[in-house]
Amino acid sequence: MTAPDLPSAAVDDPSAYGYRPELKRTLSSFQVFAVSFAFISVAVGIFATYDDLLANGGPVGIWTWPVAMAGQLLVALVIAQFAARIPLSGSSYQWASRLANPRIGWIFGWLTFCYLITGLTAIDNAMASQCLMPLFGMAPDETTARVITVVILLVQAVLAIASTRLVGLINSLAVGVEVAIVIVLVVGLLIAVALTGDGSVDNLTSRGVTAGSGDYWAFGGGLMATMIVGLATLVGFDSAANMAEEAKDPHRTVPRAIVGSVVAAGVLGMLFLIALTVAIGDVDTVSKSDSPVADILRAQLGAPMERILLVCVGIAFFGGGMVTMTSCARTVFAMSRDARFPGHRVLGKVNPQTQTPIGATVLPLVIGIVTMVVIPGDALLELITAGTLFPAITYGLIVVLYLAVRRRLSHTEGAFSLGWFDVPVAVAALAWTIFAVVVLVSPMSTATPIVIVVGLIAIGAAYLVSMLAFRRSVLTHEPSATAP
Template identity: 60%
Template sequence: MTAKDVASSATPDEECLDCGYEPELKRTLGGFQVFAVSFAFISVAVGIFATYDDLLKSAGPVGIWLWILAAIGQALVALVVAQFAARIALSGSSYQWASRLANPKIGWLFGWLTFWYLAIAVIALDNALASQAFMPLMGMQENEDTARIITVVVLIVQSVLVIASTRLLGMITSSAVGIELGIIVVLVIALAVVMVFTGSGDLSNLASRGVTTDAPNYFAIGGGLMAGMIMGLTTLVGFDSAANLAEEAKDPFKSVPRAIVASVLAAGVLGFVFLIALTVAIKDIPAVSASGSPVAAIIRGQFGVVAERILLAGLVFAMFGAGMVVIAACSRQVFAMARDKRFPAHELMKKVNPKTQTPVPATLLILAVGVVLMLALPGEALIPLIVGSTLLPALIYTGIVILYIAVRKRLEYKPGGFSLGRFEMPVAVAALIWEAFVLFVLVTPGDNTIPVLIVVGLVLAGGVYFAFMFFFHREILDEEPGIDDAVPEVTA
């Protein structure tokens, strides 16, 4: 089977069959639900809530202008990702694209990196939910052990719901996105009205360096201004999660690429408007910068405690929905690799429950990884792991762009499908330059040595299993379902 065949299959289910797979997952996600999957993963309100304090301390309020640069750069990458999603609609996204258009060995590396990125991302997200939103909402004192227990409970509930039904996942995710959009719109309008009528806003904040005014090396490589990029780079990611659920989407060749591009554009615009409103609304920059939750502090200062609690309640639900999306995307990544016999314990991990039509063992694996890391790693070890995971999407997106440039001529356009036409190469080259810059930004800070080593360690750990396949079951890495002969049964 050729790449042309992959691109020109008549229907999504026929493509699964042509690619060597029996359709097992249920197609229940409509257009808005697919968009909600990508937007919920990005979760712009949650991302700003979690990283605004870092921005104020590293770059100051003026650092919000870097969001525009991040949004444009990530939109370029999203356009490239959408080109693949419009032609190969299989669970596993970049793993499948690389395996079928380059070779299975390269595809395996994409899959392994994506698995760990998603597995760590859900831990970071749910831990932030517990410590920065749920505990303040309940009036609970800061306590790392309590936050970890809450995180584990949240992971369990999310996993159960993800297993129960993809339709339920879509409903909860859509609701979470609706609430998040409502939070942003209402807060922006309310802040604007209050500031206009009370004069409590300060436009000069938009050009202020705040507490970083006298910081040395502010403009240096790895300095405060460059560190301000982190908010946009860590928030505007995960838009490709819709592609990971492509086998559960209706009309994925149209809905998935549209969702990928639309989610980045919507998050970029809404996020920047939200940042403008928040920054202008700061009454005391040093006090807000010193707060553990500056967004909540700004809302409390402008509207009072009740409004702060409403904000926290909305963020708890938005974070919960985003966590469900990450678990679902990660479990589909495991499922996709396992059915090709390229993941540990693949005979178990590829199983789909006939009643729920969801990959139960793969979902439980994500839960197990989260619980083990939460209970086993102390705070000083968990933080570098989470920081290290921010490097993984940059590596994955860089690889996707390079792959597209290398194989773009082998992708056949679908009539009426998403396509950049004559702009494909300029966009791809611009996206590659952008990703090179992103990697430079992420690895240059001096305190990122341990996170970089963690990423290297994860790659090397995967290399052990890769070596096992390479030397003992070479046919797994040489043959591709639907393209080559059927992959023989292998025990792992």
């Protein structure tokens, strides 16, 4: 079986790919960028992982960030090549279905769904426990955090269902607040250190509490473990591609958003990490803290600034979670309108009033609520950890797909293209994704998350087998171009 022919040039109209246009194009160029940047969320990522960096690799571990940025940028460049030529909801699911075959496309779609649904749980639960509860002076309590998480999920679902334009506006606000506060914090911390002398540039080369550790340079050791900061933060930039059918001029705006978000987040994150690290007064004490970022800000800028940070991080958390839910809904919708997802008759419909896929948006809400109610504490933590593996695996497969089908991609005037550099970039991106997966699975503590990842993939495989056995026809062809 061969994949169907694609339009000879980049086409924005879904009818050129066999779909009736149902989603409304409301997202501007900046709003599309905000989708990817909000998913990455530098403030949220560093806030959540800086303690691991200090404990595993010491302050010097921040220099693994530019390595992760360079590697993820290579992947973003490859993904942008696809996004410029097949601007459809479902992104990698559509690319693989149309350029390889629907069975391979389904695998891509399921992996994307898994990483988005686990990512949504991670973001909203972290917002509840690490941001909102400390902000309102609530004592740590798992049950309370889960109740707050459910409330956050409900609010995000209502907004995502109400209007894509509203989602774009909220994300733009979240991104604006996040960029502003990070810049203010970077400048404020450096000025505070210069005036008080409480901090040191020497921290940038310090191993901190890991000095003398025998496995620091070993495989799976301390230094390698610090890569989690960049690998866990600089992901989700492909979410803009999932919103392609709701973006204006998508074959130009979406690729720029994908690449631009990685560059902007990478540079901003590096500046934030340098400022935080220089501002550490007592490396040993801060390294043993559960919230080192908040402790550093409190010591250098006072308690009011810590609370301002929590408010801004909360906004960033909310924006990131809403983008994740919306992106997940578009993946479910894209697979369902092709009758390839459980419950597709309901999940593949777009409400004519809101012009959003209500059923596909409710699904991640329901899964999130069930997760909070059913899964016990330790298992929930392992599930969240497992979510970091899915992006690396998915990105690696996308790069492999590109190398296999690159000659079938059209070339359009004005569309994003790497030209003669596409093969070297793709090969380097593939090497990077392999390295990233190795880094993520190398610690012994990842044994349970690996089992969870394998289990989720097995569930998807079982459904794929059932389709091949009882509904093979839905996996033998793609919709053909029709008139709108």
